[in-house]
Amino acid sequence: MDRHRRNQPFGAYGYNPEGIRIGQDGSRHRRATKVWDERRFRDYDDSLELGTRNIKMALRRLRKFARQGALEEFDVDSTIRETAKDAGLLNVQMRPERHNAVKVLLFLDVGGSMDDHIRVCEELFSAARSEFKHLEHYYFHNCLYEGVWRNNLRRGNERIPTMDVLHTYGADYQVVIVGDAAMSPYEVTHPGGSVEHFNDEAGGVWLKRLCETFPRLAWLNPMPPRAWEYTYSTQLIREIIDDRMYPMTMEGLETAMRELAKK
Structure with missing residues (x-):
């Protein structure tokens, strides 16, 4: 019994x-x-001081990524100094923008199995927030569906239609998704498969739309790659995003940033 x-x-x-x-x-x-x-999630802390050597190294990789293709801006101090050296003959000096015009859309999986990875997600979020002038972030749970949110305390009342997000930002935005991709495969393949609500369209449909709208996309997975092959949902998602999934290690971040930097 x-x-x-x-x-x-x-x-x-x-x-x-x-x-x-x-x-x-x-x-x-x-x-x-x-x-x-009723499930309650909390926002990731974007002001967290980076505490591990690997994440600090990843921050340097993010900085390198942010400066690639940087536009130049007028350098007032250097222009005055060089003009004075040239006896008043104007000598305009330029410098790379301190914050690059790179535009990033960050989608963060929150709650459930992602609770095991809160620390590393907060460190990455904090690094991205400090480095990218144009950073927009949204939360989701398990898989992308028809709605996302910015504040976990109000996610039940202030959901943002995913279609609005796809129509708001241009194709020049580069998408970074952070999640363990571990869920019931029905969430990816079937309407009504969501663990929390009835979704009219499968999560995989929304992931495909995201890939079509933003060609430059990378998925960062806090789980080690050796675990990916044992989770069917992870295999499905890797196929949808053309295998652009990378581990949240220094090497994985470097590879992901290199992929995003491609024209």
Whole structure:
């Protein structure tokens, strides 16, 4: 009887590979296809001081990326100095912009299995916020659907239609998605597959639209690459985004930034 109860598709604190979780204070096996509870996520901290050597090195890679193709701006101090040296003959001096005009759209997976990676996500978010003058960020859960949000405390009331995001920013924006890509495959492949709500279109449909709108895209995955092959949803997403998924390591970030810098 107890064994039968543990395997029932509805309830809490049991095990079912495709169950619906109700009345449980957190995830245990991360197998639920639906969660019928109010879930509260918190925003990532974009003011966090970077604390590890690898993330600091990644920040340098982001800086290098930000300066590629930088426009020049008028350097007032150098122009005055060089003009004085030339006995008043105007000698205009230019310099690379301190903050590049690179435009970045950052999509952050939050909640659920991503709770294991809060620290590294906050460090990356903080680095990106400090480096990119034109940075816009949005949150999602598990997979991209018809709505995203900027504030996790108000995500139930202030969702932004994903289609509006696709129509607001130009193709010159470069997209960075941060997420572990670990979920029920139904979230990627089927309408109604979302763990939290009924989605009219599969998550994979929205990911394809994102790729079509923004050709320069990279997905950063905090899980090690050796784990990707064991998660079917990760394989599906890699196929949709043309295998532009990179680990959140120094080498992975460098490769991702190089990919984004391609014309």
